[in-house]
Amino acid sequence: MTGGAEHQAHARYEPGPAAGPAVTGAVAGSAVPLALVLGHVWQYAVLAAAGLWLLALRRGVVSALLAAGGVGLVAALAGLPVG
Structure with missing residues (x-):
C-alpha cells in the first residue's frame, strides 16, 4: 500500500479512463464503516x-x-x- 502511493496520486489526476475514482471509493468505502463503529x-x-x-x-x-x-x-x- 505505501509503495503504491505515487501511483495512486497519479491515477487520481490522470485525464481519461483511470482507476482514480475506484481507488478513492475503495478507501472511503472501508474507512467510513470502520469510523462508524x-x-x-x-x-x-x-x-x-x-x-x-x-x-x-x-x-x-x-x-x-x-x-x-x-x-x-x-x-x-x-x-x-x-x-
Whole structure:
C-alpha cells in the first residue's frame, strides 16, 4: 500500500479512463464503516489526531497506524474500554 502511493496520486489526476475514482471509493468505502463503529470517546481523539497527522501535517500513513496502535495498547493496559 505505501509503495503504491505515487501511483495512486497519479491515477487520481490522470485525464481519461483511470482507476482514480475506484481507488478513492475503495478507501472511503472501508474507512467510513470502520469510523462508524468507534465506541469510546478516547477512540475519537485518536481518530482526530490521526486525521491531523495525515491531512494537516502531511505525514505518513504507516507512522499514523503505528502510533494509533500504540495508543490503543497503552489504553488497554491502562484499563480503558477497547472493545
